[in-house]
Amino acid sequence: MAEGWCAAAVAGRLLSELGARVIKVEPPEGDRLRRQPPNVADGTSPTFQNLNANKESIVLDADNKVLLELISKADILLTDQTTLDDREITLNDDELEGLNPRLVACHFSPFGRSGALAGQPGGELIAQAMGGVIATTGHPGELPHRAGPPLASHNAALLGGAAILSALYDRENSGQGSIIDMSLYDASVSLLYTFLPAYFLSGNTPGPMGNKHMMVAPWDNYPTKDGWAIVCIANDRQWQDFLRLMGRAELIEDSRFAENDQRVLEDIRPLVDGLVVEFLSDKTTDEAIRLLRDHNVPAGPIYDVPTLIKDPQFLDREMVHTFGDAIAGGSLTAGSIFKMSETPGRVHSPAPLLNQHADIELEPPS
Amino acid sequence: MSAPLEGIRVVELGAYTTGPLCARYLSNLGAEIIKVEPLKGESMRTFAYKIGDVSYIFHVHNVNKKSVPIDTNTKDGKAVLFELLRTADVLIENFAYGSMKKWGLDYDTIKAVNPALIYCSLSGFGHSGPDRHLRAFDTVIQGMAGVMSQTGTADGPPTKIGISAADNMGAAAGAMAITAALHHKRRTGRGQHINISMHDIMGWLTSECWALVGTESGPRRNGNQHFAVAPQNVFAAMDGLVAIEIETQKQLDSLCAMFTIDHIALEDSKAHETDIESCLQSWAAGRTADETVAGCLANNVPASRVQGIDNVAENPFSWERDILVTLQHPESGPVKVLGSPFKSNRSSGVVSSAAPAIGQHTKEVLGDILGYSDEQIEKLAADDVIAIADEPSSA
Numbered sequence A: 001m002a003e004g005w006c007a008a009a010v011a012g013r014l015l016s017e018l019g020a021r022v023i024k025v026e027p028p029e030g031d032r033l034r035r036q037p038p039n040v041a042d043g044t045s046p047t048f049q050n051l052n053a054n055k056e057s058i059v060l061d062a063d064n065k066v067l068l069e070l071i072s073k074a075d076i077l078l079t080d081q082t083t084l085d086d087r088e089i090t091l092n093d094d095e096l097e098g099l100n101p102r103l104v105a106c107h108f109s110p111f112g113r114s115g116a117l118a119g120q121p122g123g124e125l126i127a128q129a130m131g132g133v134i135a136t137t138g139h140p141g142e143l144p145h146r147a148g149p150p151l152a153s154h155n156a157a158l159l160g161g162a163a164i165l166s167a168l169y170d171r172e173n174s175g176q177g178s179i180i181d182m183s184l185y186d187a188s189v190s191l192l193y194t195f196l197p198a199y200f201l202s203g204n205t206p207g208p209m210g211n212k213h214m215m216v217a218p219w220d221n222y223p224t225k226d227g228w229a230i231v232c233i234a235n236d237r238q239w240q241d242f243l244r245l246m247g248r249a250e251l252i253e254d255s256r257f258a259e260n261d262q263r264v265l266e267d268i269r270p271l272v273d274g275l276v277v278e279f280l281s282d283k284t285t286d287e288a289i290r291l292l293r294d295h296n297v298p299a300g301p302i303y304d305v306p307t308l309i310k311d312p313q314f315l316d317r318e319m320v321h322t323f324g325d326a327i328a329g330g331s332l333t334a335g336s337i338f339k340m341s342e343t344p345g346r347v348h349s350p351a352p353l354l355n356q357h358a359d360i361e362l363e364p365p366s
Numbered sequence B: 001m002s003a004p005l006e007g008i009r010v011v012e013l014g015a016y017t018t019g020p021l022c023a024r025y026l027s028n029l030g031a032e033i034i035k036v037e038p039l040k041g042e043s044m045r046t047f048a049y050k051i052g053d054v055s056y057i058f059h060v061h062n063v064n065k066k067s068v069p070i071d072t073n074t075k076d077g078k079a080v081l082f083e084l085l086r087t088a089d090v091l092i093e094n095f096a097y098g099s100m101k102k103w104g105l106d107y108d109t110i111k112a113v114n115p116a117l118i119y120c121s122l123s124g125f126g127h128s129g130p131d132r133h134l135r136a137f138d139t140v141i142q143g144m145a146g147v148m149s150q151t152g153t154a155d156g157p158p159t160k161i162g163i164s165a166a167d168n169m170g171a172a173a174g175a176m177a178i179t180a181a182l183h184h185k186r187r188t189g190r191g192q193h194i195n196i197s198m199h200d201i202m203g204w205l206t207s208e209c210w211a212l213v214g215t216e217s218g219p220r221r222n223g224n225q226h227f228a229v230a231p232q233n234v235f236a237a238m239d240g241l242v243a244i245e246i247e248t249q250k251q252l253d254s255l256c257a258m259f260t261i262d263h264i265a266l267e268d269s270k271a272h273e274t275d276i277e278s279c280l281q282s283w284a285a286g287r288t289a290d291e292t293v294a295g296c297l298a299n300n301v302p303a304s305r306v307q308g309i310d311n312v313a314e315n316p317f318s319w320e321r322d323i324l325v326t327l328q329h330p331e332s333g334p335v336k337v338l339g340s341p342f343k344s345n346r347s348s349g350v351v352s353s354a355a356p357a358i359g360q361h362t363k364e365v366l367g368d369i370l371g372y373s374d375e376q377i378e379k380l381a382a383d384d385v386i387a388i389a390d391e392p393s394s395a
Helices: A007-017 A046-052 A065-073 A081-086 A093-099 A124-130 A151-174 A184-189 A195-202 A236-245 A249-253 A269-280 A285-294 A312-316 B018-028 B056-061 B075-086 B107-113 B138-144 B165-188 B198-212 B249-258 B266-285 B289-298 B309-314 B316-320 B362-369 B374-382
Strands: A023-026 A056-059 A076-080 A104-109 A178-183 A219-223 A228-232 A320-323 A331-334 B009-013 B032-037 B065-069 B090-093 B118-123 B192-197 B232-237 B240-245 B303-305 B324-329 B333-338
Touching: A007 A046, A007 A076, A007 A104, A007 A151, A023 A065, A046 A331, A046 B198, A056 A065, A065 A093, A076 A081, A076 A151, A081 A104, A093 A178, A104 A151, A124 A151, A124 A184, A124 B232, A124 B240, A124 B303, A151 A178, A151 A184, A151 B018, A151 B165, A151 B198, A178 A184, A195 B056, A195 B309, A195 B333, A219 A269, A219 B138, A228 A269, A228 A285, A228 B138, A236 A249, A236 A269, A236 A285, A312 B198, A331 B198, B009 B018, B009 B075, B018 B032, B018 B056, B018 B065, B018 B090, B018 B118, B018 B165, B032 B075, B056 B333, B065 B362, B075 B107, B075 B362, B090 B165, B107 B118, B118 B165, B138 B165, B138 B198, B165 B192, B165 B198, B192 B198, B232 B266, B232 B289, B240 B289, B249 B266, B266 B289, B289 B303, B309 B316, B316 B324, B362 B374
Parallel strands: A023 A056, A076 A104, A104 A178, B009 B032, B009 B090, B032 B065, B090 B118, B118 B192
Antiparallel strands: A219 A228, A320 A331, B232 B240, B240 B303, B324 B333
């Protein structure tokens, strides 16, 4: 029960890659992603196809009988609060346990099912806004930005997946199902481990730092002769390697910035950034990255998405999957992130047509 | 109340974030975590922002764990580690590709020790592909995986997500893969090798916009807007920022009713974005952030504050949800750390003990689990194969 590009729908896709049979319960007009531009055609869209590969589709009837029947026979129920609110469906715990005491239900919501904000609406943007992601993304002195990709939803989907599979594992021992309360707020605050300590220690509120790292320097994207290079000098050994590469080995002993704890200081950081800028000023991005990597200094280019989906590393890992022409627009979907020697994640079937699996017959749950 | 992974034993050979955080997530789900660290302690202990002489982040990532320092480069140390691994369900490691092999701890070697072990490798680019040897750090990965190209404004530079997204999500993905592998282990008695790539995960994160590849605009940086649905943006109220986010037709209808705008179909909403946003901006500009949020919510329009780190830390809701908790540390006193994101009607998530001192649990683990005598343990410590924490003076 999850429309749009939301945590519950992402979790469904992830579970399907691991072998679960995932049935998408859609409203009569279809999931809203089917109508989301670009390139909507024939009752679907490339974005819908992308997220919902591997799944089956059944349409919700007026009195929700189909849904309740599915719940009574399922191992796992995934819900999205926005979707339930939109369709005015309530599924209370007693009802679920009555229908299927072995059910593992995972309710995804922006703020969870307990506490002062329980039930408040929101999606990816609001989760990022309340969860501290926006406030820490962007450049100092400017309006902060959301993480472009749906960080909060995908992180909650992964954590929800771990919670679901754990509950399912426990069910084999206890015989009991479980009702999981996975909030995007909790999942997003879980990401703040570099920022919260700084606040708790100093009382100062860390804000966006562009591409710098609060606790490590030098670390940024720096200009080269023909573009940018990311350089991340994570420790003192890499700093020393960098200085040798630069031909400035005499600075290794310089007591102003020999240690990372010094290099991150407000008045020292510009000095060490300046050395990196100086090193890169007469090199192209490619030259610079090759040299830095050859000397064990972490560095890399900035790729756009069209470059990513042709990147040899990404393709070698089978992270781009294309379904044939049969589907409107031909469509790309991500491969499975679960690279496992015995049970590798699989992308096996294109997304369903609306109500393609109306005649579904389900065995009672295991 | 019982946590679902009670009885599962995890050995963590981790450093910094991804491995230790993955293990911490499993501990929140009830697993026992034995942190095997170098004799002088795991690298994160000395990282910036310290409480006493231990990094605050170390405290955050290592709650619930047992510390057993072993010098695994020695023959005797390796023997102790292998004995531990024979009793374990899961091994988590997040070293650079090739390191475990160099140390004689690669999957094939460990599989011979315990074929039922789930061996989870978390690395920058995974254990295959031309870039597998690259040194990888969060920002490098965000850059190479397209994430930075999608974050920030169209006329500004590519921007990383402020938090360490790749480190973080690698840990969450590892936790999900490991719990899946536990099912296979129970059914078949077989372990396996999981190799998670942070680069795969960051690339996967961009997939929402892949449909734009080849279109006129292409995938681009959209500031706080969404590429296909409007309005979604951050607006300046009198005293702070407010996020307003429309996801569904019903919510868009509510917004239109609120401002007496004629019906707009959700799929056409981007065409009306400028007009709607200017309504919202002038409305917010005359109100405080709290009034703006309350006004939107009263009209069934989703909205929230944009919380700074101070707001997250001080909001009673964060403590009410137990996503922030205070633990007592024997030396540092009360320490505020992250709680468990895993909550259910059967378990509220385990957050039971503060991060361990180096070697705090050596005697307990080697004695109780492996049955070593005190004499054996003292001898291994004297030979610098293992380390034991000083006895706390109050004990």
